[in-house]
Amino acid sequence: KQWYQRRVAITAGNSELSSALRGLYFVGAEEILIRDDKVAIVVHIPYPQQKIYHKIQARLVRELEKKLSGKHVIFLARRRILSKPTRHSRNLSKQKRPRSRTLTSVHSAILDDLVYPAEIIGQRRRIKLDGSQIIKIHLEKAAQINTETKLDTYTAVYKRLTGKDVVFEYRD
Numbered sequence: 655k656q657w658y659q660r661r662v663a664i665t666a667g668n669s670e671l672s673s674a675l676r677g678l679y680f681v682g683a684e685e686i687l688i689r690d691d692k693v694a695i696v697v698h699i700p701y702p703q704q705k706i707y708h709k710i711q712a713r714l715v716r717e718l719e720k721k722l723s724g725k726h727v728i729f730l731a732r733r734r735i736l737s738k739p740t741r742h743s744r745n746l747s748k749q750k751r752p753r754s755r756t757l758t759s760v761h762s763a764i765l766d767d768l769v770y771p772a773e774i775i776g777q778r779r780r781i782k783l784d785g786s787q788i789i790k791i792h793l794e795k796a797a798q799i800n801t802e803t804k805l806d807t808y809t810a811v812y813k814r815l816t817g818k819d820v821v822f823e824y825r826d
Contacts, residue, residue: 772797
């Protein structure tokens with residue numbers, strides 16, 4: 655309910671955004687604690703509307719962060735993970751599981767959505783001797799101005815959603 659009121663407040667002040675937001679909706683929103691003093695808001699949107707949101711995402715995030723007094727706002731598409739079919743699983747539809755519904759694919763897509771204005775140009779997976787893993791994500795250098803303040807937010811949100819440790823770096 656609060657999100658609907660915030661959206662109405664944003665569209666009332668900006669006629670350009672209000673026409674772009676007409677017909678768009680979101681599925682859910684959650685607050686994720688980054689540090690003791692920092693909170694990020696993750697807004698889940700329907701996957702079919704993701705491309706439309708991407709067109710207005712920069713303006714919408716800027717307006718929402720102004721209204722929410724500095725909280726970082728992140729838009730993620732709602733995706734479904736289907737379990738791996740086994741011999742004893744009940745697969746009523748008898749269809750092969752699409753690659754886009756695998757755990758790896760969904761986690762990769764969440765990572766792409768998370769850093770959206772920036773693009774991921776590479777990633778490395780480091781496995782330590784104790785078995786723990788750290789994923790190093792290389793972002794494009796051109797997006798450093800816009801995303802540098804949000805790197806700790808990206809790390810905390812990805813850890814909360816997937817349980818994986820990730821570190822972001824900028825590369826040319």
